[in-house]
Amino acid sequence: MKKIFQLLALGFSATFIFSCQNATVDKALYLEEVPNARAMDQKALSKVETVTEGANYTYQVSPEPIQNEKLNTEEYDKINENTFKGVAQTPVSTFSIDVDNASYSNIRRYLEMDQMPLADAVRIEEMINYFDYDYPQPQGQDPFSINTEISTTPWNSEHHLIHIGLQGKDLDYTDLKSSNLVFLIDASGSMSAENKLPLLKKSLKLLLSELDDKDKVAIVAYAGAAGLVLPSTPASEHEKILNALDGINSGGSTAGGQGIELAYNIAKENLIADGNNRVILATDGDFNVGVSSSSELVSLIEEKRKDNIYLTICGFGMGNYKDGRMEQISNAGNGNYFYIDNIREAKKVFVTQMRANMFTIAKDVKIQIEFNPKMVKAYRLIGYENRLLANEDFDDDTKDAGELGAGHTVTAIYEVILANSKSTQTIHQAADLKYQTTKVSGNETDLMTVKFRYKPIKSDQSILLEQVLKNTAITNLDSSSDNYRFSAAVAGFGMLLRNSKFKGSATYDSVLELAKGALGNDKEGYRTEFLQMVQSANTLETLEANSEN
Known part of the structure; x- marks a missing residue:
């Protein structure tokens, strides 16, 4: 008192x-x-x-005076989209997992107000991870299972998507x-x-x-x-x-x-x-x-x-x-x-x-991909621009990364150009080194090696896991899983909202068609709501285009 x-x-x-x-x-x-x-x-x-x-x-x-409601001071960090990188000179890609999904519901808010979202409000990895995917529960001592899949890119038939999914262990x-x-x-x-x-x-x-x-x-x-x-x-x-x-x-x-x-x-x-x-x-x-x-x-x-x-x-x-x-x-x-x-x-x-x-079950979860230059010409990580890590950060346990929750799924997608592809995509090539040359591996079955690091909840020392993806895993789009096709549809939608230069042949109609065939067990109706959002964006963009003509 x-x-x-x-x-x-x-x-x-x-x-x-x-x-x-x-x-x-x-x-x-x-x-x-x-x-x-x-x-x-x-x-x-x-x-x-x-x-x-x-x-x-x-x-x-x-209370302080009421602010002018018409004054919009919303702020979003600039997103510079990941580009295609040549594997021969830049074979390693490292990033932290991202379990956030704020971007998706914020995009929904824009669309429900009959507005297209700002490009920098669209974080594609958060859109993808808004949804759960049907991955198997982990069977070993590690608190998550690792799942990979590769198939044709829906918006570019000369490219492939590599789908990486983590499934957190359910709580007792x-x-x-x-x-x-x-x-x-x-x-x-x-x-x-x-x-x-x-x-x-x-x-x-x-x-x-x-x-x-x-x-x-x-x-x-x-x-x-x-x-x-x-x-x-x-x-x-x-x-x-x-x-x-x-x-x-x-x-x-x-x-x-x-x-x-x-x-x-x-x-x-x-x-x-x-x-x-x-x-x-x-x-x-x-x-x-x-x-x-x-x-x-x-x-x-x-x-x-x-x-x-x-x-x-x-x-x-x-x-x-x-x-x-x-x-x-x-x-x-x-x-x-x-x-x-x-x-x-x-x-x-x-x-x-x-x-x-x-409830967190794994701390500082990092992913590092090493692509085989004999099999893969170039790659692009879709989203995760704000979660990229230096390659040396992967083995550094003092570097912070994302946390995985109980029963949570985390999904990441790489768009890759295989060595035998006829793609005309511009590739960001690092300058040749004067004193070193890049040796191309003779291995013709490995597409890439996926490395994971995580810390158990009670430890500050990370555990390393590895998994290899073989070229024998490649399937056509029709044979791919609902997980693969729905996440690809969400990624395509995100690129359309951002008007990404990497959207290829993607359209709102093609995104709808792909997503409709991959709804799976949509118990809570989140995927069905996604279809409605795509339709809303298509209508709004059409109206804007017509008003400009």
């Missing part, structure tokens, strides 16, 4: 709306002061009732690890829209319904300041958690860095040894107070991940959405990143795929 009255005496302008009706003050409840010079003369404390321990209370500050649901979760909620003024804070609350309530008595939840909210709304509480105290969640309102600027610091501190104080310790950050990414630049936030998260606390980022809203910033933070923080555009997506993330998204 003393701290609150000191703030009043100093004329502290709190930019944080923190209204928790019908809640009780806990000894652990506190509000951190965060300097906010920009907002000092804009905010004033509007109401504070006398608070004593155990009493009901209201703490609220004046009778023996789940306890979860220590910290909900980190952006309560700034920019979160007031219906598809932001209100949807955020509904989403987290869905997650609460999936927890059991051995799990615990804390809630941190932030605007101009970061505050502990609810100390770590057993999930069985459902009503107490819901009351705390419902009491959060939006207003003020956004001190995201301070919120991250506090949330990780709370998670560390309540760490469960061998448990599932995770911060769930829900925000539009528009941080503007304190530590707020992407580079500063990435450095902060890189430091925090050393405590073996994982990070899930859930993006909300539109207009001021900072996609690039959240993707960078997620990549740095042993995390995953989702975009919640509606309650159906919230159910997918927090209910249907909750265990895959919240």
